Amino acid sequence: MDQNRKLSNDHLLVILRKVDSAIAIYSGSEMCLEFASQAMLNAWSKGSEVIGKTLSGVWPETSQKHFHDILQNVWNTGLDYTEEASPTQQVVNGKLQIFYRDHVYQALKHDDGKVYAILHTVTDVTDKITIQIDAKHPSNEELVTINNELTLAKDRLKEINLDLQLSDIQLHKVLSELPIPVVTLMGEDQVISVTNQAILKLWNRTRDEVLGKPMLEVFPELKNQPYPSLWKKVYETGVPVSFTEKTVVYKDKVSGGDRSFYIDYFCEPLVDRNANRIGIISTVFDVTEKVQSRKQIEEAEARLSLALDSAKLGTWHIDLKSNELTSSSRLREIFGFDMQKEITLGQATDQILDSHRTDVIESIEHALATGAFYDIEYPIKRYSDDVIRWVHATGMIYGATGDKMNFSGIVQDITQRKFEEQRKDDFLSIASHELKTPVTALKGSLQLLNRKKNDLTHPMVPRLIDQAYVSVEKITDLIDDLLNTARSNAGQLHLNYSEFTISTMLEQCCQHIRMGGKHELIFQGDKSLKIEADEARIDQVVVNLVNNAAKYAPDQQNIYLNVENLGDRAKVSVRDTGPGIQRDKIKHLFERYYRTDYRGTQYSGLGLGLYISAEIIKRHNGEIGVDSTPGEGSTFWFTLPYKPLIRTEK
Amino acid sequence: MNNLIYVLEDNADILEIITMILEDFRIEGFGTVSEFSAGFSRHSPALCLLDVMLPDGNGLEVCQQIKENPSTAHIPVIVMTANSSIDKMKEKGTADDYLAKPFDIDDLTQRITNLI
Structure with a gap:
């Protein structure tokens, strides 16, 4: 075949040079430009002097590295390479133009497959591409403008990138200094990845002690608390969870003791750029102080409420x-009023x-005007x-002046106290009256004696002396009653225990009644019953009861004294057949200062007799009472244990 | 001259003392209001000396009845009491004089003499 060839290789090269296609041939690993057609040289804006030069000789500028890399690759691999519509900027007639060219690099190989040259053909497709671009893209000028804008945007992007880096640093700084504890736990193992100072302080741990470790490895005490399962749920479902005022207990790393906190808790899933859940982020508000303060206030309020309830105080x-x-x-x-319904000030x-x-x-207005304590009793x-009813109201103005002034206080039902006060006042009035009566007789007797002092044989004198003596006795009795009451009130009623026979004591007492001749005391019951008690005090009780019988049943001759054995104690009764006592008065009979009738002096006395008697019996651990039927008479009785149950006196 | 004095006093000791003090007068004593009223209808005393707190009534009320009745209103009445509220009685009462217990025997005699 070679024998038929008429043209030498040089001819062929000349011809190739004339082809109106851009063709170039490179050889050797250094890419020696063996051949370049005129069209190629035109495209390159180079002259034919570049032929025979290596690539670095043709294009010393580094901008052609891309081109060089392609050739090297084809040379090394023997694989062809095609680049379609590659844009190139080129100045034509002083004007920058973009050309689009298809480049084909073909490896020319020996029979053994070894590459000996590369054929580079370039087809200008600018017209075709421009038509396509024109169909949907702006003009060249516009492209230049867009290009400029893109350059500006790129610069801006750089700035933003820098800002972002700065922001990232700042974000970390902010997070670290945030007073609210924050932690991120990554993956199923809940590995601590981001912490801040606040949570480290809450945990009492350093960053190094926790970072990169699973939460439960650092805090095994949380295993039995609801948090790990909660994190798992948020991680798996992506549903945020929040709650308030839950307790969390950490172990102190030194002492191992419990450190308990109240926390408000927010737990959200943490996702990557592709919205895959990678962990959770927890924000923890330590509200321990707030909760404890509130609980203290609640406890104080509860205590106050309890105190108010127990004191039966109303508040306003x-x-x-x-x-x-x-x-x-x-x-x-x-x-x-209805306890459940609010009332107005006017209604009150x-x-x-x-x-x-x-x-x-006026009292309220005075308090408002002066800030003085409001304190008044009114019915x-x-x-x-x-x-x-009587109430005692107290109150105070507090708070700032003007609109924010508050006026609060309490109201207490003091009806019972008022009643007691009234009874005490009545008693004092009676006591005064009762004392003045014998004093009047005494004073009269003494003044009359004074008149007769020069005639002591006057028949009036012995009678006046008697009268004075009786009056002094009465005054002494009254004073004794008052003293006994005072002693009883002060718990100073002393008892002197001794054993005695009750019937003997009854026979000897009340001589004044027997001597008076108006009443007869009739003894009934157990004559041999003995008892250990304060004989003088029990005598005093019997005298009181007999005096009462004589006083309230003056027309009845017989007063019955009865002694019974009740097994562990003795019962002594004094029965009269007088008018009896009305049922509603019975319960008050043994109260201090109580008298069945205040109107007259018929039932003279301080009204202390039964009260003192009751106190004496109570001190003996006995009981006192009365059975009475109006119209039939009354039986006053008391019981006494045979032996003192508690030795209250030494 | 009528020197009959009615004394309404339930305390026998005091009644006896008053009788001795007023030995120059004729004294008729009563322990209850009802006894006094019965006696009052029999005679007309020259003066009434009334205690206040009595078993079946009140001396102030007795005084008022005497003063409201035109046929007895002229009879002087002295109210005597051991009650501490004698000043209130003076304000509201209708008696000619008031005497606080315990009294001075000369004071009692003087007041009676003043009114008879």
Whole structure:
């Protein structure tokens, strides 16, 4: 075949050079430009002098590295390479133009497959591509503008990137200094990845002690607490969880003791760029102090409420801006309103008795004007049943002046106290009256004796001396009663125990009654019964009961004294056949200062007899009582243990 | 001259002392209001000396009845009491004089003499 060839290789090269295609041939690993067609040289803007030069000789500039890499690759691998519509910028007639060219690099190989040259052909497809681009893209000028904008955008992107790096640093700084504890736990193993100072402080751990370790490895004590399963749930479901005021207990790393906290807790899933869940992030608010403070307040309020309840105190609060009353159910109960329904200030003040309403209002106004303590006692008419009750109201202004002023206080039902006070006043009045009566007789006797001092033989004198003596006796008895009452009140009623026979004691006592001749004392029952007690005090009790029988049943001659053996104790009764006592009065009989009738002096005395008697019997651990039927008489009785149960006296 | 004095006093000791003090007068003593009223209808005393707290009534009320009745209103009445509220009685009462217990015997005599 070679014999038929007429053209030498050089000819062929010349011809090739003329082909209106851009062709180049390179050889050797250094890529010696063996051949380049005119079209190729034109495309390169090079002259024919470049032929025979290596690539680095043709293009010393590094910008052609891409081109060089392709040739090297084809040379080394023997594989062809095609690059379609590759854009190239080129200045034509002083104007920058973009050309699009298809490049084909073909490896020319020996029969043994070894590459000896590379054929590089270039086809200009600019027209075709430009038409395509024009169809959907802006003009060249616009492209240049876009290009410029892209360059600007790139610069901006760099700045943003820098900002982001700075932000990242700042974010870490902020997170670290955030006073709220934050932690991220990664993966199923709940590995601690991000922490901040606040959570490290809560844990009392250093960053090195926790970072990169599974949560439960650092805090095994959490295993039995609800948190690990909660993190797992958030990690698996992606559903955030939050709750407030839960307890969490950590072990102290040194002492091993419990460190308990109240926390508000927010747990959210943590996702990567592709929205895959990679862990959880927890925000923990330590609300221990807040919760404890509140619990303390709640406890204090509960204690106060308990104290108010036990003292049966009603509370009230008046909003001075609106004049609105807030009252406790106890206050409403005291005033006789429905305990469950709020009442107005007007409703409350309407229940104050007319006689005291002005005083109350003035007292309130005085407190408001001066800031003085509000303290007043006044009667009210209960709303529900019109019953008069006495209340004691106290209050204070507190808070800032003006709109925020508060006026609060308590109300106490003091009806019982008022009743006691009244009874005590009555008693003092009676005591005074009772003492003045024998004193009047005494004073009269002495003054008359004084008149007769020069005539002691006057028949009036012995009678006056008697009268003076009797009056002094009566005064002494009254004073004894008062003293016994005072001693009993002070717990100073001393008992001197001795054994005695009850019937003997009864026979000897009450001589004044027997001597008076008006009544007869009739003994009944067990004559031999003995007892260990304070004989003088028991005698005093019997005298009191017999005196009462004589006083309240003056027209009945017989007074019966009865002694019974009740097994472990003795019962002594004093029975009269007088008018009896009304049932409603019986329960008050043994109370201090009580008298069945205040009107007259028929039943003279201090009303202390039964009270003192009851105290004496109680001190002996006995009981005292009365059985009475109006119209049939009364039986006053007391019981005494045979032996003192408790030796209260030495 | 009528020197009859009615004394209404339930305390026998005091009644006896008053009788001895007023030895120059004729004294008629009563322990209860009902006894006094019965006696009052029989005679007309020159003066009444009334205690206040009595078994079956009140001396102030007795005084009021005497003063409200035109036929007895002229009879002087002295109210005597051991009650501490004698000043209140003076304000509201209708008696001619009031005497606090324990009294001075000369004072008692003087007041009676003043009114008879």
